[in-house]
Amino acid sequence: MKDMLGQSTTDKITSDLLRPIRLTKGFMAWMGFLGVSLVVCLGAYAIQLKDGLVVTGLGDYVSWGMYISNFVFFVATSLIGMLISAVLGLSGAKWASPLARIAEIIALAFAAVAGLVIVSDMGHPERLLNVFIHGRIQSPILWDVTVVTIYVLISALFLYIPLIPDLKICHDKLDKLPPFARNIYKVLSLNWTGSHEQEKIVKQLTRAIAIFIIPVALAIHTVTSWLFASTSRVGWDSTIFGPYFVTGAFVAGSAAVIIAMYFYRENYKLKDYITDFHFDQMGKLLVLVSLVYLYFNLNEYMVPAYKMKRSDALHIHELFVGTHALLFWSVQILGLILPIILLLFKKIRRPLPMMIISIFVLLGAWFKRYIIVVPTQENPFLPIQNVPLNFKVYTPTLIEILITIAPFILALLIITILSKIIPIVSIHETIEELEAKNK
């Protein structure tokens, strides 16, 4: 590879970005913590398998609760891969390239785990194959399974193809690793030599995947929104549920990436690669997507509130001033409106404040999905009568909460392991872009 930057610069970039790929005490402690937590949560799931879904707070009226809100959240967050790697990448926003791999790892982890979340909600998870053997293509669930599977496969490709040059670098430079590990890098790097032809192939393939992944990503969250919009229920019977969900997904995903950026920057000492400028730009992106989401929120709530159709009236009442008012307004103010206002100021668009704001946004995003899924079912068309009180008001149980946390632990495990075996900022692209700038 003709080195135009000077050996020392290239070496520095390579060694900086490869340094995290080693076992540290912090890493082992973190993995241990995740492992133990996962075992506890899986124990909770074992109880649910034995006794049935009665261990949750669900009932015949609110039959979809935390698990389904969690599923929607996971699918939502996984859209960020498409936004940062594909949309920003294709539109020539070069500042986003160091963040592309982080976004893809998050997208892949969350999309892959989303399927498991759904299985944890099923009454008969062992009958999952029925969906394929007896599947009805008229059912939105079939569409969801199809597009999410496609998205997971495409995201994996989207992570892998641009990674090939870096895998070669890993093989070459990580001489402290055992030989079998270096061999795996070698095999996966598919004989990369950096030739002009190979560069061209990788670029074209990456571009093709980027174009293809955009409609697929839009599809996964639109179809997920149709799980609700295909019913006549209050709060779900909306024609704009598709774009409502998609724009909300960008908010959640952006916040997730900002949090990841912060922790990678701090723990992996990557201040020169994930710079203050990147946080500034991500802050602006978060403001933009949040404003669009706020616009959709206004449409979703103000329009029914104006008309006050009977079932809408009960539902809006519960959200605005009733039993769910505290949660609803916390989500909207702390999770959406306040972050927008704060992030308009350049002083706030710095790493630490942004990380804290992003945590609020992400929490807000999770509870927003809860607000979308649960209150609707507490206000069906016909009255809820002759059933126990816990059918009228949904209260999650501890086991339910533990099973809801399990997918997060799994996703964190996947993300952590991936960031330990591959450089989370693309070495090849960083060097390339620096070379292009110097020309």
Next chain:
Amino acid sequence: MSEQEEKPKKNSRRKFLQELGIVGIGSVLGGSAILAGINYDKKKTASQRIRVLTAENELLEIEKSDTTKVAKTKYENLTYLQKQGRDGLAGKRFVMVIDLSKCRNARKCMAACNAAHHLRPEQHHINVLKMEETENTPAFYMPKPCQHCDNPPCVAVCPVDATFKRPDGIVLIDNERCIGCRFCIAACPYSARVFNWAEPLNAQADKDLTYNVELNVPQRKGTISKCLFSADRLREGKLPYCVGACPNGVYYFGDENEDAVTNGTTKETVRFKKLLEDNGGYTLMPELGTHPRVYYLPAKGKEYPFQDKDKPEALEHLRG
């Protein structure tokens, strides 16, 4: 090695291959001939006709391939029950008419249904609701079974075809296939479905019963349950459990094709369309496009007054 010696070697190889080819093709042809012969023989026996004696003492001759063995083993029974459960009762289109002017919340319908289907007390296939549509209009009791819609939202969303609409109008659930995703509960605007969150009430006692789709017994943990228009009773020519149990004449049940419904209490049969016409019959939430098969006669000239103690519950839904 001289060419002369090689040629015989080549020739012997060629000869060997030729012979192998002939043997190969020959055995293939011979084998397929034998196979065809066996199949032909099978076919010949398949179009055999057998004689059967029916329960009405008629001697019939039918194709052996047309017969269905009414099996002895449990598994074969299940398949038979599943098939008849999906096929339904030919030529019928079942409807129910509920006369709201007669209901006094006796709840004998709910009790009979729960008993027949081994349901827990909080699970309702039919639920008698206390309704009050506006503050000025009168309150009334409204039994609400599954509406067995002609455009059922529940069937539309089921991912595995576990819930299905039969030609005779009844919507059933196959709990051997249901994966428990509860999409149908989300989709039903009438809140007609329940879920077996825990081990069903009679799980131990019903353990050895063969699952009957038309009765939905034994109930299964992790699957859906709902009103079946008592399909098992209909197959025997009887009225549904709720219809027969009502002491106040609330329910009429019958066949739209015959334009006849029978009252469960008086056992009187009347013309279905005339009953609706004379009493101003209607359906619930027709604007949703579900086309229910349950019709209601308004609570006009109520035989029994709505009880004051039930008023607060009726108003709850109104005020929120």
